[in-house]
Amino acid sequence: MKKLKLLILGTSFFATTCLAVDGFEVHKKYCSSCHLSEITMEKLQKIESMVKAGKKPPIKAPPFPEVSARIKYFYPSKEDFIKFVVDYITNPSAEKAKCLPMALQKFGVMPPIGKVMTDEEKLAVANWLYDNYNTKWEDLPVGKKGQGQCKHKHNHEHMHKHMHEHRGE
């Protein structure tokens, strides 16, 4: 595998406007074996129901549209988002994770893939993860059900709504 040696002089760490590395390419190389970069709402919903039913999902990690929305929910500013992602992929841990506890339980903590990546690659992929998605957490099937709040474990709300149709008049 060829490694591109980049000499970036005098560039501040978070100055990300003219990266020499393409974020999507970085994703393909390092992330796509586990994270899907695209998924339909229907599929996302299906996977969520599987996880809820205690079944093993057909994927290895939460899809990126969901990951991006989730991290933005906690870190709306691009700078904070990028800082979090760059750090998380290098030193992931259950304590730091912003994923739903359910996701962590199903998938386990992700491996520290960032340890074999250059700073430029990490920044590029974090930028791409921010820019490429604009779906809000609240608009995703998993975010809709009031699970946006972390550690909201006691959700014993069962709604039994029976719709009785009274005909005949």
Ligand code: HEC
């Ligand atoms: C070997 C599989 C694997 C690879 C490769 C991988 N991830 Fe992950 N990733 C996971 C799993 C599993 C989770 C869910 C558990 C967690 O949050 O640690 C996750 C979660 C995440 C999260 C959410 C962290 C949170 O707050 O919970 C981010 C951000 C992320 N991955 C980014 C990346 C990026 C960027 C790459 C590529 C550079 C990548 N991942 C490569 C498996 C992987």
